[in-house]
Amino acid sequence: MRVKQSYFELIRTGMPGAEAARRVGVSMSCGSLWFIDAGSVSITETRPISSRYINQDDRIEIADGLAAGEPVKSIAVRIGKSFQSLYREIARNRKPDGTYQPWFAHNQAHLRRRRPKRRILAQETSLAAIIAGKLAKHWSPEQISRWLRRRYRRRLAWHVCAETIYDAIYRQLVVAVCAATLRTGRIYRHKHGRGRTKDGALKQCTAMKSIHDRPAAVETRRQAGHWEGDLIIGAGQRSAIATLVERKTRVTKLVRLPDNHSAQSVADALIAEYSRLPASLRRTLTWDQGNEMFQHARIEEATGLRIYFADPHSPWQRGTNENINGLLRQYFPKGSDLRHWTSEQLHQVAAELNDRPRKILNDHTPHQLMRRSHRREHTYPIRIDH
Numbered sequence: 001m002r003v004k005q006s007y008f009e010l011i012r013t014g015m016p017g018a019e020a021a022r023r024v025g026v027s028m029s030c031g032s033l034w035f036i037d038a039g040s041v042s043i044t045e046t047r048p049i050s051s052r053y054i055n056q057d058d059r060i061e062i063a064d065g066l067a068a069g070e071p072v073k074s075i076a077v078r079i080g081k082s083f084q085s086l087y088r089e090i091a092r093n094r095k096p097d098g099t100y101q102p103w104f105a106h107n108q109a110h111l112r113r114r115r116p117k118r119r120i121l122a123q124e125t126s127l128a129a130i131i132a133g134k135l136a137k138h139w140s141p142e143q144i145s146r147w148l149r150r151r152y153r154r155r156l157a158w159h160v161c162a163e164t165i166y167d168a169i170y171r172q173l174v175v176a177v178c179a180a181t182l183r184t185g186r187i188y189r190h191k192h193g194r195g196r197t198k199d200g201a202l203k204q205c206t207a208m209k210s211i212h213d214r215p216a217a218v219e220t221r222r223q224a225g226h227w228e229g230d231l232i233i234g235a236g237q238r239s240a241i242a243t244l245v246e247r248k249t250r251v252t253k254l255v256r257l258p259d260n261h262s263a264q265s266v267a268d269a270l271i272a273e274y275s276r277l278p279a280s281l282r283r284t285l286t287w288d289q290g291n292e293m294f295q296h297a298r299i300e301e302a303t304g305l306r307i308y309f310a311d312p313h314s315p316w317q318r319g320t321n322e323n324i325n326g327l328l329r330q331y332f333p334k335g336s337d338l339r340h341w342t343s344e345q346l347h348q349v350a351a352e353l354n355d356r357p358r359k360i361l362n363d364h365t366p367h368q369l370m371r372r373s374h375r376r377e378h379t380y381p382i383r384i385d386h
Helices: 002-012 017-024 028-037 056-067 072-079 083-093 102-113 125-136 141-151 162-170 216-220 263-274 296-303 315-328 343-354 366-377
Strands: 226-233 240-246 252-257 284-287 306-309
Touching: 002 017, 056 072, 056 083, 056 102, 072 083, 083 102, 125 141, 125 162, 141 162, 226 315, 240 263, 240 315, 252 263, 252 343, 263 296, 284 315, 296 306, 315 343, 343 366
Parallel strands: 226 284, 284 306
Antiparallel strands: 226 240, 240 252
């Protein structure tokens, strides 16, 4: 088996069959039979492939195991791959007669890896222009991908996935890569890390209500009026904007804090904002344990809200608000002075977010769900920023 492997390795370097047979010590006719049985051999790349992939040695082990009647799962354990990967490998690269031949399989895998096609967004300039237009409106690649499937149902070639759009952006096939292109502001891709999972305890004062005491109805998202809130902090901790997100409809409100983000200022701003809403939309508010909410009792008394606090270092407990804050960083980059934004400008930003179709809402917009909720509950319509 090792002699045959050496023969094919020499063939893939471009060496003639007769010379390769002589080098490994077999006759030219024997080498020719091997070559024909493998379905011809293409010259492979000289650089090694990642260990993630099945290599030629692995394919020899697979062929030996199958010939000995060994179960696929046992072979997978021996070569350190998942059994699902081996089942796919055998199904994709076996010969037409159903047998698994390692050199034939290796050659088929090599041919499949070649990507002679041009990327679709390098060919379809009209599609690239449409995507660029949506990116200019701050749509995400995932939203664009879903919209293309709805808008161009019969143009299957235009049904590109979000990853294809991201790849085209970073390769500058759609628009020039800059901080304004994507909501994240990134101009290159990087790995995602894992956050801390340290459990915390309430520490500001005993009057604070834990998120674990929050009514179960809040988790179901079947009732409007349950909010999550937080602050976006500006340069040097000198400015901030309060962000409020309704859990059911995902309607976003941005509250200007013109002076500072002390507990007094935050309480005054939240009381003024929630006082504009009907009582049916003032049920609960979930916040983190920042000092800016030290006057939570005063907010509750003035608005009728019940305020609950997430555990320390547990942003996933306010995941809806964390998601919105990430989207807002496209408008309010880290290190910027947030005092320059007027209330009207904040209303316009919130309106743009509330008019975007959301996957979690079955591609409805937060505005649409809020209006539908009010028609069903017969409540006085709130002021929705337009």
